[in-house]
Structures are given as structure tokens and as C-alpha cells.
Amino acid sequence: MSADTPLMPIAGNIDPVPTGRAPAPDVDGKRNLVGLNKDELRAALLEAGMAEKQAKLRGKQIWHWIYNRGATSFEEMTDIAKAQKPWLMERFTIRRPEVVEAQVSTDGTRKWLLRTHDGHDFEMVFIPDADRGTLCVSSQVGCTLNCRFCHTGTMRLVRNLEPYEIVGQVMLARDALGEWPSRPEGRMLTNIVMMGMGEPLYNFDNVKQALTIVMDGDGLGLSKRRITLSTSGVVPMMEKCGDEIGVNLAVSLHAVTKEVRDEIVPLNKKYGIEELLQACADYPGANNARRITFEYVMLKDKNDSDEDARELVRLLKKFDLPAKVNLIPFNPWEGAEYECSTPERIKAFSDIVFEAGISAPVRTPRGRDIDAACGQLKTAAEKKSRAQRDREAAENQAG
Numbered sequence: 001m002s003a004d005t006p007l008m009p010i011a012g013n014i015d016p017v018p019t020g021r022a023p024a025p026d027v028d029g030k031r032n033l034v035g036l037n038k039d040e041l042r043a044a045l046l047e048a049g050m051a052e053k054q055a056k057l058r059g060k061q062i063w064h065w066i067y068n069r070g071a072t073s074f075e076e077m078t079d080i081a082k083a084q085k086p087w088l089m090e091r092f093t094i095r096r097p098e099v100v101e102a103q104v105s106t107d108g109t110r111k112w113l114l115r116t117h118d119g120h121d122f123e124m125v126f127i128p129d130a131d132r133g134t135l136c137v138s139s140q141v142g143c144t145l146n147c148r149f150c151h152t153g154t155m156r157l158v159r160n161l162e163p164y165e166i167v168g169q170v171m172l173a174r175d176a177l178g179e180w181p182s183r184p185e186g187r188m189l190t191n192i193v194m195m196g197m198g199e200p201l202y203n204f205d206n207v208k209q210a211l212t213i214v215m216d217g218d219g220l221g222l223s224k225r226r227i228t229l230s231t232s233g234v235v236p237m238m239e240k241c242g243d244e245i246g247v248n249l250a251v252s253l254h255a256v257t258k259e260v261r262d263e264i265v266p267l268n269k270k271y272g273i274e275e276l277l278q279a280c281a282d283y284p285g286a287n288n289a290r291r292i293t294f295e296y297v298m299l300k301d302k303n304d305s306d307e308d309a310r311e312l313v314r315l316l317k318k319f320d321l322p323a324k325v326n327l328i329p330f331n332p333w334e335g336a337e338y339e340c341s342t343p344e345r346i347k348a349f350s351d352i353v354f355e356a357g358i359s360a361p362v363r364t365p366r367g368r369d370i371d372a373a374c375g376q377l378k379t380a381a382e383k384k385s386r387a388q389r390d391r392e393a394a395e396n397q398a399g
């Protein structure tokens with residue numbers, strides 16, 4: 001990040017963080033209706049000159065078509081007068097992010113490389129299980145937090161994703177799974193985790209707006225109990241998240257001593273472990289039925305000793321946290337400076353936590369063959385070496 005990178009103000013009482021830039025305006029000059037809340041959608045119709053009474057009715061119909069039926073064009077909206085469609089089409093679009101590439105892992109995990117309207121790539125991952133399907137959603141292109149075990153953290157932050165780009169990920173997954181119209185039962189996409197690229201609490205307003213649309217009963221209709229937001233520990237935003245979004249919380253803890261957490265999750269230098277756990281204890285809505293998930297990546301000889309496991313138990317008990325611990329075997333990537341703990345070590349660690357009465361399952365790595373597993377997300381464009389990019393640029397110029 002260079003010294004002249006502009007700072008992005010974050011809602012709430014925290015320091016601004018460096019950001020790339022705001023999204024470029026749409027090329028076609030049309031307003032995208034995806035990502036607007038109900039009031040904004042109606043206001044957009046009014047601003048474009050529609051009469052008030054009609055804007056109210058059309059707003060409701062269009063909302064239903066976009067979020068319940070998955071419509072991607074006004075032509076599909078059979079209850080909107082034919083004569084009005086050209087007027088809508090001239091002024092508005094219904095756009096999701098572009099799908100650049102879709103990959104399927106041997107274990108059924110799917111990963112999509114997506115592109116924003118102004119040309120930035122990001123990813124989302126769908127993980128099917130026997131009784132549920134979880135979509136791992138990104139909140140930023142790149143990330144500022146540089147967690148040392150995370151491949152995404154080696155990308156610079158390009159920009160925050162807009163509400164349409166966040167809710168659009170859920171819509172694209174529904175497209176691919178054939179899950180329109182929205183229905184309460186029998187769907188494959190049952191859960192959402194805000195655990196893809198980026199730190200969602202550094203893009204609070206857009207994440208809140210997108211999740212509000214996802215949770216709306218007239219639209220995508222996913223219950224807040226099935227949505228989990230994962231933070232690296234942006235302490236001042238956690239209470240606001242519980243109060244205003246109300247989803248489940250997951251925390252990337254990954255270490256129990258200041259020394260190790262400072263190294264692998266550098267945000268710890270700003271918000272230390274005790275402060276973070278206190279914010280978890282105060283998280284609105286957390287109780288034994290809605291436990292907080294603590295993510296813990298298993299790094300060989302770094303954070304995986306018996307002593308670490310016992311300290312983890314001590315800390316969770318000290319703060320009386322309704323907790324479950326997810327042990328994540330480290331997913332290696334080229335250039336990573338850590339190794340995964342041995343299966344025996346992970347088992348011993350898990351046993352200590354379980355014996356203390358705290359659930360600590362070991363997560364089976366999913367989608368490793370397509371780099372879709374935890375901490376592996378990094379877009380294809382960014383993975384190219386500098387030399388490769390230079391060569392391509394030279395070829396483009398020559399061509």
C-alpha cells in the first residue's frame with residue numbers, strides 16, 4: 001500500500017483503513033436495481049418520473065421478480081404492462097456480477113471466478129453437504145488485513161464490493177443450482193457464510209444492505225440463523241453487527257497468545273485477544289442456542305500444542321462464551337511459510353477442547369484441488385507472476 005493510498009472511513013468508532021477506490025460508474029448509464037433496498041427501488045422509479053402510486057405497485061412487483069423469481073430482464077415480468085417495459089429497459093438494468101469461470105472440485109465443491117462491472121475479479125465458493133449447502137461469500141476485492149496464513153491476504157485491497165455484488169453472489173448461486181423461485185423448503189443453498197475474500201466489518205454498510213435483502217421474507221428469504229459473518233476481530237464494529245444485522249458470528253481466532261496472534265493475524269496488534277473475547281461475550285444475541293464459532297487454523301509447531309489447547313479452553317471459560325471451535329487443517333499454497341499440523345496433533349488438540357465440554361470438530365478440507373478451501377482464495381489474475389503479466393502486456397501491445 002503506498003503512502004498516497006486514500007483512506008476509507010469506516011462507520012463506527014474505528015480508524016479508517018487504506019482502500020483502492022470507489023467503483024467506476026456503469027458504462028451504459030443505466031441504474032442497476034439489484035442491491036437497492038425496497039425504499040430505494042421505489043425512489044429510483046419515482047426519480048425516473050414514474051407516478052407515486054404506480055411506483056409503489058411496480059416497486060413491489062419488480063422486487064418480487066428480482067428476488068423471488070430470479071428474473072434477469074424486464075421481459076420476464078408478466079404482470080408488468082408490455083407498454084411500460086421499454087421505459088424500464090431504457091433506464092434500468094438487473095445485473096449480477098459476470099461469471100468468468102466456474103470450477104467443480106472432485107468433492108462437489110464449486111468455485112466461481114466473478115467480475116465486477118468495472119473489471120475486478122473476486123470469488124465465491126459453494127460447499128454442498130448431505131443435509132445443507134453453504135455459500136461462502138466475499139465482501140471485498142482483496143483484503144487489507146494480511147493474515148499470514150491466508151492467500152487472499154497477500155492481495156492488495158482493490159475495493160469494497162457493492163451491495164449488488166454481494167447479494168448478486170447469492171443470486172448467481174441460485175441460478176447455477178436452479179433454485180428459483182425462492183422457496184422455504186428443499187433447497188440446496190441453505191446457509192451463507194461471509195467468509196470469502198475480505199473483512200466484512202470493514203465494508204459494514206454494504207454488507208448490511210446486502211444481507212438485509214438476503215434475509216427479506218419477500219425475496220431471497222434466508223433466515224438470519226442460517227447466516228454467519230466471520231470477522232478477524234474488528235472489535236468496535238461487532239456490537240453494531242449484532243444489533244443491526246443480527247446474524248451469527250464467527251471469529252478468526254487462530255492463536256491464544258499475543259506473540260503468535262500478532263504474527264498470524266496482525267489486526268491483533270490493534271485489538272488484542274482479551275478485548276476481542278470481551279466483545280464476543282457482549283455480542284447481542286449470542287447464547288447457547290446461537291453459539292459463536294471460533295475458527296482456528298492448525299499450523300505445525302506454531303499454535304497447535306497441548307498447552308495452546310488448554311489456554312484456548314481457559315480463555316473461552318474465563319469469558320463464559322457460548323462457543324464452538326472449528327479446527328481447520330491449514331491449506332497450503334505456494335509461497336506459504338507455514339505447514340499443516342499432523343493429523344495426530346490435530347486430534348490431540350481437538351480432544352483436549354472436547355474434554356473441557358466445548359465442541360471442537362475438525363473441518364474436512366473441501367475443494368483443495370480447485371484452490372477453493374479456506375484461506376486459498378486468490379483470483380487467477382492475481383496468481384499470475386509478474387513476468388507472465390509483463391509478457392502478456394507486451395504481447396497485447398505488439399498485437
Ligand code: SF4
Nearest residue numbers: 143146147150153198
Ligand atoms: S483471513 Fe480473511 S481477513 Fe485475514 S487476510 Fe485472509 S481474507 Fe483478509
